[in-house]
Amino acid sequence: MNLKRNITLLISLLAFTFFACNPSEIQQEDGWRNLFDGESLSGWKAVGGEAPFEVEDGVIIGYAKANTPNTFLITEEEFGDFILELDLKIEDLSSNSGVMARGLYDPEGRNGQGLVYGYQIEADPTDRAWSGGLYDEARRGWLYPLELNPDAKDAFKMGEWNQYRIEAIGNEIKSWINGKEVAYVVDNMDARGFIGLQVHSINKPEDEGNKTYFRNVRIKTEDLDPKSFEGDVFVVNTGLNTLTEYEKENGWKLLFDGQSSTGWKGAYKENFPEEGWHVRDGTLIIEGADGGESTNFGDIVTIEKFKAFDLAFDFKMTEGANSGVKYFVTLSEGNTGSAIGLEYQILDDEKHPDAKMGRDGNRTLASLYDLIRAEKESRFLRPIGEWNKGRVLVTPDNQVTHFLNGKKVLSYTRGSEEYRALVANSKYNIWEDFGEAEEGHILLQDHGDEVHFKNIKIKPLP
Numbered sequence: 035m036n037l038k039r040n041i042t043l044l045i046s047l048l049a050f051t052f053f054a055c056n057p058s059e060i061q062q063e064d065g066w067r068n069l070f071d072g073e074s075l076s077g078w079k080a081v082g083g084e085a086p087f088e089v090e091d092g093v094i095i096g097y098a099k100a101n102t103p104n105t106f107l108i109t110e111e112e113f114g115d116f117i118l119e120l121d122l123k124i125e126d127l128s129s130n131s132g133v134m135a136r137g138l139y140d141p142e143g144r145n146g147q148g149l150v151y152g153y154q155i156e157a158d159p160t161d162r163a164w165s166g167g168l169y170d171e172a173r174r175g176w177l178y179p180l181e182l183n184p185d186a187k188d189a190f191k192m193g194e195w196n197q198y199r200i201e202a203i204g205n206e207i208k209s210w211i212n213g214k215e216v217a218y219v220v221d222n223m224d225a226r227g228f229i230g231l232q233v234h235s236i237n238k239p240e241d242e243g244n245k246t247y248f249r250n251v252r253i254k255t256e257d258l259d260p261k262s263f264e265g266d267v268f269v270v271n272t273g274l275n276t277l278t279e280y281e282k283e284n285g286w287k288l289l290f291d292g293q294s295s296t297g298w299k300g301a302y303k304e305n306f307p308e309e310g311w312h313v314r315d316g317t318l319i320i321e322g323a324d325g326g327e328s329t330n331f332g333d334i335v336t337i338e339k340f341k342a343f344d345l346a347f348d349f350k351m352t353e354g355a356n357s358g359v360k361y362f363v364t365l366s367e368g369n370t371g372s373a374i375g376l377e378y379q380i381l382d383d384e385k386h387p388d389a390k391m392g393r394d395g396n397r398t399l400a401s402l403y404d405l406i407r408a409e410k411e412s413r414f415l416r417p418i419g420e421w422n423k424g425r426v427l428v429t430p431d432n433q434v435t436h437f438l439n440g441k442k443v444l445s446y447t448r449g450s451e452e453y454r455a456l457v458a459n460s461k462y463n464i465w466e467d468f469g470e471a472e473e474g475h476i477l478l479q480d481h482g483d484e485v486h487f488k489n490i491k492i493k494p495l496p
Contacts, residue, residue: 066119069109069229070094070251081139082106082150085233094248096233098129098241104171106134106150108230117258118200118229120251124159125193126244131157132169134230135202143172152224154232155200155209155217157190157246165190166198166209166216168270170223175413178217179440182268189214195249201260205273208263215263220271220278229253268344270423270440274316275489286344289336289476290490292316301333301373301477302365310480322352322484328372330482335363335373335475342430342495345476348488350421354385355483358403361426362448362474367465372479374462376448376469377403378426378436380485382418393459400424400438405456408436408443415439421488430495 069077072092080087083105087096096107113136124131132154143149151172158164166186168178180187189211190196199210205222208215231248262280269281275292289297294313295306310331312319323330340361347359360375367374379401383389389398399415400408416422416439425437432448446453449470462468478487 064254065257066252066254068252070249072249075107077110078107079110080105080107081148083233083235087231087233092249094231094251096131096231096246096248098126098233098236098244098246100236100239100242102235103144103147104150104235105233106137106230107233108134108137108139108150108228110228112226112228113202113253113255114226115203115255115258116201117254117260118198118202118252120198121195121247121249122157122198123193123195123247124157125246126241127159127192128236128238128241129159129244129246130232130234131246132171132232132234133157133198133200134171134228134232135200135207136224136227137171137230138224138227150230152227153202153207153221154230155198157196157232159190159192163187163190165196166211166214168207168209168217168219176440177221177272178219178270180216181437181442182270182440183216185265186211186214186216186267189216195247199261201258203258203260206278208260210261215265215267218263218267218269218280220269220273220276222273271489271491273489277491281491284493286491286493288491290318290487292488295334297337298334298478299337301328301335301363303332307331307334316488317350318478318487318490320357320478320480320483320485322355323482325356325482327481328479331480333360333372333477333479335365335477337475339473339475340492340494341473342428343426344428344493344495345426345490346492347424347490348421349380349424350486351380351382351418352484353418354382355418355485356381356386356388356481357483357485358477358479358481359424359426360477360479361428362469362471363477364471364474372481373477374465374468375474375477376434377479378424379403379408380424380479385418400436400443402434402436402444402446404460404462405453406444406446408438410438410443411441414441423489428495 083102085099085105087107135153137152140149154169154171156167164180167180201208207219209217300307357380358377360377363375381399383398395407427435435445
């Protein structure tokens with residue numbers, strides 16, 4: 035009898051212990067831990083705005099609210115390295131959302147109303163389809179818009195449950211939606227912070243009450259087993275002249291090692307210029323002079339030539355500066371001044387007069403110089419004195435695309451009728467088959483102004 039009573043007491047004690055514990059604190063056998071207990075918002079708090087959250091049938095529901103800023107339901111606990119998984123569903127196109135990863139909060143921000151900032155993995159139900167991209171909330175803006183990985187735009191399903199996986203390990207942040215690889219960012223700005231679920235601000239009162247849903251929120255912080263990207267995904271790397279192993283395996287290489295001029299020489303010269311070009315603090319700098327085009331220290335070009343390629347580079351301008359990155363430079367024209375080639379324009383559009391020359395703005399920043407204007411949005415521009423990210427993608431079928439800070443700004447086809455018509459109506463019409471060489475050098479231009487370059491990397495394409 036006593037034995038039976040003791041067993042009964044033991045079973046009761048175990049049951050009491052299990053149900054007394056917060057389910058969100060129960061460690062699963064595989065190392066995962068629930069951040070949401072399915073019944074309450076224990077361990078979470080809402081900040082930033084006044085949109086309400088509630089729990090219903092094991093789901094966190096956020097309701098859009100008019101006349102209030104973005105609202106975030108954030109964990110009271112902060113995390114460093116982690117793998118996070120959750121399900122997310124959006125029911126209306128107005129309900130932009132996202133997941134803060136290593137998020138931060140300034141209670142004095144926005145005049146004491148509180149400000150959430152930091153890494154956010156996007157949930158974008160609109161036709162833009164940038165879900166899974168990385169947005170730096172209330173700070174730098176877009177770090178990884180999905181124009182860098184357009185194949186992932188169809189991963190998010192409107193009105194359905196979407197499984198998000200977010201890895202934040204060391205300085206690498208990667209995202210998946212429904213198993214599809216989306217964004218890959220290398221950045222060291224934040225090493226620790228909270229997890230946050232966003233209900234975005236809305237502009238129209240009629241959108242009030244629309245719902246965003248979250249469930250199955252779980253995290254793993256020890257014995258992490260990161261997933262490798264299997265596809266060929268562009269990496270936004272904000273480190274200084276470094277490549278990830280993933281980038282190396284996918285054929286990327288540095289054109290500038292951050293320490294020397296190895297791999298470069300003066301245009302129309304045998305060696306690297308002795309004056310004017312400097313390697314300093316991991317950057318390649320052309321010093322300012324008189325603003326003349328290649329009349330002071332001269333352009334520099336890669337020793338190697340390239341056919342189809344993916345070229346990425348960071349650049350920083352001084353006030354009023356003019357420069358450029360040219361490609362398919364053959365050095366065969368024998369001209370004076372800057373070597374001939376297709377040019378990704380680098381220019382202070384506000385202060386340099388060249389922005390108002392040419393046709394319809396085709397000499398402005400990120401344009402195909404004197405041929406096609408770059409269609410830019412102001413929020414994707416970095417102020418003078420800050421770093422911008424340029425990219426030129428040339429596929430084997432001669433499709434060429436210019437990007438600025440991750441945003442596509444123009445596209446054209448070398449050798450097409452439209453392209454040749456543009457050339458015929460430009461300063462390049464004196465050069466036969468301008469820009470149609472099978473291969474050529476990459477060139478950094480000396481236009482007599484101080485401009486800085488770093489993180490110059492290229493991937494030759496087959």
